Amino acid sequence: MDAKKFIDKQVAEIKRTVGQHKAISALSGGVDSSVATILAHRALGPQLKVIFIDDGLMRENEPDEVKAAFAQLGLDLEVIEARAEFFEALKGKIDPEEKRKAFRYAFYKVFGREVIKSQARFLIQGTIAADIIETRGGIKTQHNILEQIGIDTEKGFGFKIIEPLKELFKHDVRQVGRELGLPEVIFQRMPFPGPALATRIIGEVTPERVELVRKATRIVEEELAPLRPFQAFAVLMNDMATGLAEGKRKFGQIIIIRSVESQDALTAQPTPVPWDVLTKLARRITSEVPSVVRVAYEITSKPPATIEYI
Ligand code: XMP
DSSP, X not given: OOHHHHHHHHHHHHHHHHTTSOEEEEOOSSHXXXXXXXXXXXXXXXXXXXXXXXXXXXXXXXXXXXXXHHHHTTOOEEEEEOHHHHHHHHTTOOSHHHHHHHHHHHHXXXXXXXXXXXXXXXXXXXXXXXXXXXXXXXXXXXXXOOGGGTOOHHHHTSOEEEOTTTTOOHHHHHHHHHHTXXXXXXXXXXXXXXXXXXXXXXXXXXXXXXXXXXXXXXXXXXXXXXXXXXXXEEEEEEEEEEEEETTEEEEEEEEEEEEEEOSSSSSBEEOOOOHHHHHHHHHHHHHHSTTEEEEEEOOOOBTTSOSSOO
């Protein structure tokens, strides 16, 4: 792929579609939405408003880090605090697709409000080809694929969606990011799903359970960073198990570590993590997240497993 040509074509296309109107970009700080946002900013300048929804499901320090990284690029983000709204939407939901649906509606409701407030007509979204393939293939309903799940944003929320990356795969998106001058910390980031840590919790998503998986995720990312996996994270199980603390029985949480190698996220293989790294992870997670009594490493490829747990 010729990244330069792609950028020129998309910039012209975005300019033509948006015309004199305003657009909003939904930035999550992940690779795809970052690249889509910078592309749109190049096309629209001050006609683009960039918002970052703090849904309470991000990784440690993520809202501040994303804000700082984009400030360096001369882009001012507006952070929309919507944590309570997302937790309310997810309350009591156990089924994976129910959780995805609840997240999706909360997401577009918050966005819809912001679009109306700022009188924007367009929403720029970082959907990529793999998101569309997975949703159409009935694997799972990615949060941002609306045509398949019957959300008409124009009728329901008053805006049209522009998806400049929808024909690209992850490695092309990274190439475009590099060509656009994004810092490596952004375009080389691990993929992180739109519904964020909610995809890494089996059972109910509550603030306490998110905090637990957030801490474990930071440890997994720190310890596995030298291996540069495609994606690595922690998952919180719904069942509890028996362990020991200070010589006494302790009933606690189970964390699964998932780390995979992949090109395009359509297939993936487990990362061959050295044994000493795995045992260190188990030690760190059980001591730094004391409610966890067991840590396991997941060894399933995709297929038959998917990368995320919901
Ligand atoms: P799965 O779990 O389907 O994930 O093997 C494939 C890739 O997609 C990411 N993923 C998502 N990304 N919204 C996103 O933006 C979603 O709803 C979503 N679900 C999964 C996942 O992290 C992996 O990189």
